[in-house]
Amino acid sequence: MDALKPYQETKKAAEKKILIGGPLAVLAVALFLLVGLNSQVIQILAGIIFLAGVILIIIGSVAFSKMVRTFKTTFLKEKIGEWVENxxxxxxxxxxxxxxxxxxxxxxxxxxxxxxxxxxxxxxxxxxxxxxxxxxxxxxxxxxxxxxxxxxxxxxxxxxxxxxxxxxxxxxxxxxxxxxxxxxxxxxxxxxxxxxxxxxxxxxxxxxxxxxxxxxxxxxxxxxxxxxxxxxxxxxxxxxxxxxxxxxxxxxxxxxxxxxxxxxxxxxxxxxxxxxxxxxxxxxxxxxxxxxx
Amino acid sequence: MNPFVIVLLVLLGLVLAIGLWYISTMNALRRLEVKVEEADSGIDVALTKRFDALSKLVGATKGYAKHEAELFEKVTKWRKGLPDQLSMEQKQEFQSRLNEVQSGINVAVENYPDLKADKVFINLQNSINEVEEHLQAARRLYNSNVSTINQRIVTFPTSIVAGMIALAKKEFFEADTEKRADVEVSF
Known part of the structure; x- marks a missing residue:
């Protein structure tokens, strides 16, 4: 179904961001707990990685929500018009x-x-x-x-x-x-x-x-x-x-x-x-x- | 305390408990009886409505279903509607007669597509169908109430109270299924 393609692509891109951001945040926490407690440099590095991860998750989630909204107000609206009379x-x-x-x-x-x-x-x-x-x-x-x-x-x-x-x-x-x-x-x-x-x-x-x-x-x-x-x-x-x-x-x-x-x-x-x-x-x-x- | 007084008090307590149980059971049975009577009058109302609706249908189809019109005049024992104080059997008979006339009209008008398409006729058929549905609902409600009271009347220990107040089992309003199928209006 071609009409679905733009939504699938946007969804995939948003999910990709979350898939990268999530492990990054986890990695940052692990880094902080395992080796960063005694090293300020590692702490800063873990902080930056964590922030990057969280930002990616937020960007991905916002993009996903936006895609869902557009999908519902355009694609689904049209489909429901076909499935239900008036x-x-x-x-x-x-x-x-x-x-x-x-x-x-x-x-x-x-x-x-x-x-x-x-x-x-x-x-x-x-x-x-x-x-x-x-x-x-x-x-x-x-x-x-x-x-x-x-x-x-x-x-x-x-x-x-x-x-x-x-x-x-x-x-x-x-x-x-x-x-x-x-x-x-x-x-x-x-x-x-x-x-x-x-x-x-x-x-x-x-x-x-x-x-x-x-x-x-x-x-x-x-x-x-x-x-x-x-x-x-x-x-x-x-x-x-x-x-x-x-x-x-x-x-x-x-x-x-x-x-x-x-x-x-x-x-x-x-x-x-x-x-x-x-x-x-x-x-x-x-x-x-x-x-x- | 004196053992005689204790025995007396226990006996008094027992008599009081039995008395209270008797009164509450009697009231419950009377309430059920009232419900049966109410449902019975519901059947009367529905039968009267059906008679009135059928009278209108007979009037509207006189030219097409002469035989049924005559049948309605002759066979319907109670030409002015349902008299008071009919037994359940008589009500069933009355319903059967109405069914006969109705199914006769249904068959007779089959040959007249113009009449079947007539708005007045369709409205009459619709109202008969609605009345028939109400009659069936009244019959089911009546039978449901009769079933409840009859179960109480035959079940021990309520049967004792029922016997003491001379409450007899009630008669069901049997559905004339074959005839009922005839009068169903298809949409």
Missing amino acids: GVYEPNRGLALNEVYQCEFMRHADRFHAEDYIRGSLDGVQFEMCDIKLEERRVEHTKNGTRTYYVPFFTGQFYAVDFNKNFNGALQVLETERPRSKRPFKKIKMESVKFNKIYKTYTTNDHTAFYLITPQMMERMMKIEQDHPGNIGFAFIDNKMYLAIDNNRSLLEVQMFRPLDERRIEAFKDDFKLIQDVIHELKLNQNIFKEIA
């Missing part, structure tokens, strides 16, 4: 936190980060998605003072999909327990023992749960859970289906020292498999779920 890709932004909370099963976060926002439609079904990371603040009191740090409790993807079916109340199908909320959700059991073992169903209206989750839908939801590792949660609220998967991964990421080739691009395309599976398996592309013009 696809819009904005790598530096994501859905807002209040949009994420619309699903009503996400715990409140002390720190939130979202990126790789994608909007478009698949088989005529509108969706929005992005990578999200939610963290909670922990405070540790020690003899030396107070330490504040953040622990991630959700790292994965969040999707908001159009679901144009009229129903009363709200429904959540989750692999984990749900947090408390103002809306009076209650836990119910569906007919399938297997489904109840995998998912916990919460609803504000029993009839709505049985209306939306048909036996076929249960089978398909179980298949989605089987095919996609991670904790999955579905919410059906106000003509939207929200889907969140906590899989500890980030989509569309270019990694250092990993080839950026056609296989990697195919892997990026596979990142849309979950949303495709959800739309196809849950048959959201059928007219009954689409908005009637």
Whole structure:
């Protein structure tokens, strides 16, 4: 793929700098510790080598980050436009936190980060998605003072999909327990023992749960859970289906020292498999779920 | 303490515990019974909606499916809708009749592509399909509640309380699967 070549070359050059800079810095530290403790000349020499190594690492990292930014805003943007109907890709932004909370099963976060926002439609079904990371603040009191740090409790993807079916109340199908909320959700059991073992169903209206989750839908939801590792949660609220998967991964990421080739691009395309599976398996592309013009 | 008093206190404690257990079990069973009744009325609502939707469809297809229109008039025992206090068996029968009319109309309109493409007809079919989905949801919810209460009624020791308050096993609303397949609307 010719279009990839400039990125591959820039990536290679950046990695080369890091590959040289890293060992140089290590060498400088080794030199300082092994023979430089008693010699000022060696100490200065080790310092210069260390500085050179660090500078090379910084230059390489900056070049790599710049390449990733350009790659995402040009190459990937174009590709996503091909993969997704009316696809819009904005790598530096994501859905807002209040949009994420619309699903009503996400715990409140002390720190939130979202990126790789994608909007478009698949088989005529509108969706929005992005990578999200939610963290909670922990405070540790020690003899030396107070330490504040953040622990991630959700790292994965969040999707908001159009679901144009009229129903009363709200429904959540989750692999984990749900947090408390103002809306009076209650836990119910569906007919399938297997489904109840995998998912916990919460609803504000029993009839709505049985209306939306048909036996076929249960089978398909179980298949989605089987095919996609991670904790999955579905919410059906106000003509939207929200889907969140906590899989500890980030989509569309270019990694250092990993080839950026056609296989990697195919892997990026596979990142849309979950949303495709959800739309196809849950048959959201059928007219009954689409908005009637 | 006097051993007689101890025995008396233990006995009193036992009676109190049994009494509390009886009350809580009875309340739990009553709550389940209410849930079954609510689900039962959900079926009534869905059946009535289905009857209304089918009446409209029969009206719209009178010229094409005369036989079905007549069938709807004659066969549907409750022409003005669903009367109160029907047994589950009667409700199932009512649903079967509606299914018969619906599947008859589906077959009859096969020969009229113009009608099938008509917007009013399509909307009616869509609304019937939606009503049918609600009916199935109501049926599943009812059966799920019936299954829960029936399990409690036959399981010891809850069965003792159920017997004491004369709570009998509830009747399931059986799905007429063959007929149900007929009325499914393809998209």
